[in-house]
Amino acid sequence: MRQSQLFTKTRKEAPADEAAKNAQLLIRAGYIAKEMAGVYSYLPLGLRVVEKIKQIVREEMNAIAGQELIMTALQRKELWESTGRWDDEVVDVWFKSSLKAGGEVGFGWSHEEPIGEMMKGYISSYKDLPISVYQFQTKLRNEMRAKSGVMRGREFVMKDMYSFCADEESHLTYYESTKPAYMKVFERLGIGDDTFVTFAAGGAFTKFSHEFQTICEAGEDITYINKEKGIAINEEVLNDETLESLGITREELTETKTAEVGNIFNFGQQKAEDLGLMVKNKDGESIPVWMGSYGIGITRLVGVLVEKFADEKGIVWPEAVAPFKVHLVGLNSDDAEVKDFTDGIYLSLKEKGVEVLYDDRDLRAGEKFADSDLIGLPYRIVVSRKTKEEGKFEVVTRASGEVRLLTEEELYNDFDNDSNT
């Protein structure tokens, strides 16, 4: 994409009403725009990042037999009343409204009830199971206090998946299979080494739920971690009983600030029982379905990645989620010959299938470099009168600052879409 056609602009200064690094940088670089506290619009660059993350999650959920769907944002009051969760005293994050035709509706803060209810129409026998479905949904939660930029908003995108099984064994097998699937997601996002399956407060059915906590200074959680043993415990369940059951001592754990990027819940049969989601087993008896729910905070991950990898110059995207792989910075663009030459490089890269943002604006070098650093694409290729004459292109790796000089041929080989540059 040509940067001259991108409607967003970078800003030198961070907005005064944002204290969080992720929001400051994302706004300055033109990825997001603030609508109100805890509510952000995703602009062209930001949307590309969100879609990249979604695609990685999608691939890994599909790999464990997840079927994608999308549910509604509007939800029925009566359904939530049937499980006792319409009451504001019980669920304090409801946004509610009323229909002009009469009746009340809620805005989806979770989809456990609606998905279970809907599944009644499709599940009646153990032969129908197991089933796992997931969606990417904008969740609306009336948080008392939004904070930390995109990490704790009132409106955010989440992947939520729900599993339905006919017996405990397949249910637990599926539940366990989501852990490595989740870890693959986080590895692909470049935060695998810093993300831990964490014991956390569970639901009514199980002693623990499992969270996926990523080491992050801007996170809201405190997690006690032992990297060697791969054990992590949320402080909310850190007690003698927990330590003993996990065979570890307090001294072996390190207190760490983390951000919750995912969580999985084992509902057992309780949720289905509440909803009346039953199947016939082999003996012809009606039994409640075994259910689990599995979340990943998509837009929160955007914030976590910015927080973790940004440096003093700006954002540094992991290659897997960067809106473009290459930032082609054209200098001396007032010189028609250089400009034509740079245009040619741009078209060739595009032809090779390389995702490239081409800074074709007629600006001074310093301004372009500053913007490039701020936007944070993995590789910067500089083309100027000098490089045109010498036939060498400067390639800078954003994360490391490494500078290479490549010929045009080397450049295309290096950025061939199939390579692992």
Next chain:
RNA sequence: CGGGGCGUAGCAUAGUGGUAGUGUUCUCGGUUUGGGACCGAGUGGUCCGAGUUCGAUUCUCGGCGCCCCGACCA
């Protein structure tokens, strides 16, 4: 929801009970051209409402909004 802070131009900021200033952005002209360069000109502003006052951006009250700490986070 408890506590604290803050609302001045697109953005960032200064200041004052009496015509609101600077930087940046933006527009125009010129010089520049590998790290946000320089010179000149121009556009553009006191969150909303009530009160006090001859006069309020400033003081008082209320509202709305934003940030931070705490509580909450199924």
